[in-house]
Amino acid sequence: MATVITPVRSADPTEQRIVLQNVAWETYERLLADHLDSSVPRFTYDRGVLEIVSPSTEHEETNRTLATLVEVVAEELSINVRNVGSMTFRKRDIKRGFEPDSCFYIQRLAEIRGRTEIDPEVDPPPDLLIEIDVSNQSLDRFPIYAQMGVPEVWRYRRKRVSIHSLDVDVFREIDASVVLPPISSEVLTRFVEASTRLDRIDWLRSLREWVRTQRIGNQGAT
DSSP states (O other): OOOOEEOOSSSSOEEEEEEEEEEEEEHHHHHHHEEEEOOOOOEETTEEEEEEOOOOOOHHHHHHHHHHHHHHHHTTTOOOOOTTOOOOEEEEGEEEEOOOOOEEEEEEEGGGTTTTOTTTTTTOOOOOOEESSSSSSSSSOHHHHHHHOOEEEEETTTEEEEEEEEEETEEEEEOOOOSSOOOOOHHHHHHHHHHSOHHHHHHHHHHHHHHHHHHHHHHHHH
8 A cells, every 4th residue: 555645734834744644664663763863853653654743943942841840840849750851652563653752750760760771562651741732733642642551641732731641541631730749731831931931040940939839838738
């Protein structure tokens, strides 16, 4: 069956996105091998459908902002996390694979601690995954994340960050994070918006101050 190429019109003209139909798993693996040490493009594979994305500046800046937020909040709350970035997660038996914008091990960190290589075929999925959508994605990744067993996804779309928790085999939107409390959707959206108008040092300072107020509040409640 011939491969069908579908260019996707992006809401952000600086982000390039293309979808290919009828792509063999072996072709997907060869593409991954050819781009082993490259951060772009990013590949998502779903049973013969391959999406290739070269992220825009807004995409990457928002991704890094949320990833930094995770690191800072975890540090202030004395929670160990491991940021494995956009490493490739794929499973041959279900013919699905993805490269997240960012992902973290938190609750299951002990299971991969000290490992220089993580094997998605046998190791647990990350506890938290960040997905940035500034261009109206054509491929729904949530079923892929669900089948891989990712517990929680933070999704940035249309200037808002939503939190999605895995419930058996589907994701449901929730108000607050399960894997990294006291983070909520409202807090994430507020700090992403603030990052676009504050200098980085001021943004980091305001984030740390907010986390410390939450920590003090929790101590006072005990």
